[in-house]
Amino acid sequence: MRIVCFGDSLTRGISYVKGRLRIIKENYPSSLAKLTESLPFVEVLNKGVFNDNSDLLVSRVQKDVMSENPDIVLIEVxxxxxxxxxxxxxxxxxxxxxxxxxxxxxxxxxxxxxxxxQDKHVTPFLLTLPPLDPARYYRSIADRFGPSIGHFVSQVGGIEHWHGMYNRQLKKLAEDLKVPLIDVRSYIKSAGDLEHLISDDGIHLTSEGYQHMSKAIFSDLKKHLAKQTLSQP
Known part of the structure; x- marks a missing residue:
């Protein structure tokens, strides 16, 4: 069984370490691959790209994902x-x-x-947006672009407001499409102090945060695979 992890920098495995954005080895696809070692014939591929959005995922889904002949696609964006x-x-x-x-x-x-x-008879899973730390996020943005963004943030909530809105609409869409959704956002929030799970830029996860993200995904995947096994004649 081939699982393709498809998404943005949170799938790629970006973290903010010592003042720089870096790709870390302890990302969620690699942690998921270790967890799936207990399952027979499972391969996990990382198809995350830094700074991607859903427009860009649409443009590369055939080339980067469907060409790999996956059985499951985990969509995080x-x-x-x-x-x-x-x-x-x-x-x-x-x-x-x-x-x-x-x-x-x-x-x-x-x-x-x-x-x-789905048209290729592949099972998609949607992942909720992992949580962010708005205070640290806006601090990092203000350091780069200046304090004037504070007025805009105070008026419309900035990414914190929209981040929650997009997540809620994504969950509703998953219900409407009858697609399995893995709530990594709630799982990470309940896993411990977000200061240790989210890196200093306020949005990318630490290695510990990625490990908790992979555990949430693995737990839901096991349930899905168990149902598949039971449904087979």
Whole structure:
């Protein structure tokens, strides 16, 4: 059985370490691969790309995912979709700014990804958006683009507001599409102090956070595989 982990930098395994963004070995696909060693004939592939959003996932799903002939595709995306062009916000903090991928297009993209996967008789799983730490996130953004973004954040909630909205709409879409959804967001929040699970940029996970993310995924996958086994004649 081949499992493809498809998503953005949280799938790729980016963390903020010693003042820099780095790819760490203890990412969620590699941790998931270790957990699945107890299951026979399971292979886990990492198809995460730094800074991807759902537009970009749609553009590369055939080349990067379906060409691998997967049995299961884990779709994780949304943190970059609901983010903003902060350099534009900094120049005009009192203006109107939309997320990089507006919510309507985000949901359309997810629907398209699900259908493309299902059309090949492959099982898609949607992952909720992992939690963020808004205080540390905005501190890192202000350090890069200046404190003027504070006005915009205070007026519209910035990514914190949109992050929660996109996550709620994703969960509703999963229900409407009758697609399994793995709530990594709630699992990570309940796993311990977010200061240790989310890195200093406030949005990428630490190695410990990625390990908890993989445990949540593995737990749901085991249930799915058990049901599959029981349903076979």
């Amino acid at each position: 949304g943190g970059n979709d609901c983010n903003f062009h902060w350099e534009e916000v900094a120049k005009n903090p009192e203006g109107d700014h939309e997320p990089i991928v507006p919510i309507e297009r985000y949901l359309e993209n997810i629907t398209q990804l699900v259908k493309q996967v």
